[in-house]
Every structure is written in structure tokens, then in C-alpha cells.
Amino acid sequence: MSEKQETNTNTENHPPLLSNVKYLIVGVVFGIAFVKAEIISWFRIQEMFRFDSFHMYGVIGSGVFLGAIVVQLIKRFNIKTMSGEEIVIPDKKFHKGQIFGGLIFGLGWAITGACPGPLFAQIGAGFGVIFITFLSATLGVLTYGYLKDKLPH
């Protein structure tokens, strides 16, 4: 009896909702690191753009370095996902958005002192007003979606 129910609730081949809890746990670890390594600090971002401290360059640089090793190891040894799937990293296609959008994000990043990830950790860490920043960022995403076809790409 349960088999039938399962196939019914699991429409369009979406994995069961609870199977996503593992990503939540990864997020928790990541969020703790965000706070404890002070990546969510407005001051650290200021230091980075003023070239007064190595900290953020170390964080991003070592993250990219290890990430690159991970990607190379996956390719060389043909490592599969835990369910045996082939690991695929989609190609990013170049368009002018990476220039214009990147510039707009950079300008905003120096003001808020937070890219999207740290926004979530800041709210969690008790800076409630950053929820407004998140809402405004979401409004920015909505505006982009609305204007997408009119913007140069």
C-alpha cells in the first residue's frame, strides 16, 4: 500500500523533500564557518577592497585552490555521486551580463559588505535588519527577471 502512495506523492520525479536535509546540514557547517572566519563581517570586506588585509584573499584563494583540486580529482578518477551518477559541471556561457552585472554586484558588495551567502548568515547571527537587505536583493532579482529581455547580454 505504501508503494502506491509513494509514487503518487513523488510526482514529476522529484526526490522526496526530506532527502534535501543533507544539504541543510552542509549549509549549517558552512554558515558556522562564515561567521567564525568573519567572512560575514562588513569590515573584512572593507579591508579586502582597501588591500589592508590578506584575510579574504586567503579565504577565497584557498577555497578556489582546493575546489580546483576537487574538480580535477573528480575528472581524473571519474568519481561518481553517492548514487552512482556521473558528475557533471555545466559550462558557464559568456555574455555581457558578467561584465555589467558583475560591476553592479561589485558596487553593491562594497556597500552591504555581504554577498548573498553572508546575508543569510548575518540574519541568523542576529542582525535582523539584514532581512530588509535580503528582501531588497530579492526585489533586485525580480526586477532583473522582469527586464531581462531588454538588457544587453
Add this chain to the structure above:
Amino acid sequence: MWDLIVQPWPWWVAGIVIGFTVFILLFMGNKTFGISSSMRHVCAMCMPSTKISFFQYDWKKEIWNIFFVIGVLIGGFIAGNFMQDPQQVVVAEQTQEVLKEAGVTDFGGLLPTDIFSWESLGTLRGFIFIVIGGFMVGFGTRYAGGCTSGHAIMGLSSLQWPSLVATVMFMVGGIIMTWFILPFLLTL
């Protein structure tokens, strides 16, 4: 041991966590690390019958991303409430001097509360830092197709040159703002 945990973590610990996250997301379910798309999913979720093509897709397939950012929020809560460092955040002296001149007085926490607080939200300066800044972050990351995580970390890790372009532009924007516009905005 606990002392070591509540102290500010060195940069390389964060680097290891980032590298591990890149791996574990791919390993768990072929997910490429990226955070800013979560805001797109929120929009798509809230507008099931939208006519905007950018939000017409099967967001349920991307629900893992929402779980991930909720995790980040919970992680922030745990670290911010139970793993607090008794010491003040140490800010580089040159940066402190410049910011002091611009009128920032609170260097004790992760964010200067004289700019980021409910009280300042009603002021012009607070509105720019909290609302306008946020809008630019959201708009810019989606226009660029990713943020620091999607482009600078995941994109560069997988050696994609469009991500290098995006990362360079993030830095250019940040440097222009910090050196030429922010000193003025801080005095508002």
C-alpha cells in the same frame, strides 16, 4: 579546544570548508555550489503563474538550494549565539582610520551598528546601505549569472573563463565603490 573554536578562525580553515563544500555538494547529488540562485527560486516559488520567462522553470528541482541557505542561516544563528568570541573583531588599522574619519564609531561587532540597524533604516545613509545596496547585490548577481560562490569559487575551480571575467568585474566594482563613492556615502 573550545577556546580554539570560539576564536576567529584563520583563513585557511574557511578555505578547507569551502573546498569541502564544493566536493560534498557534487558528491551528494551533482549540485554545483552557488548561493545567489536561491533568490531566483524564492521568486519562482512565490509566483507560480508568472508570465516572466526567467521565473518559469521547475523550481522544485532546485529546492536543495533553499535547504542549503536555510542551513546557512541556522549556522549563522548557532555561531552567533553559542560560539561567540569574547574578544572584539580586529580590524586592520589603516581601514579603521579611514572609516573613523568617515564617521564610523562602532568597531566591536561584525557589522557597524551605526549603519546597519533598524534605527538607521529611516535615515538616507541607512537606506542606501541596507536597501539600495541589497538591491544591487540581487540585481547584479542574477545579471552576472552568479555571485562569489557560483563564479569566484565554483566557476574558477572548474576553470571557466566567463567566471574569471565576472570575478574581475566584482573586484572592479568593489574597488570603485570603496575608494571613490563610499567615502561620500558614509558622510550622508
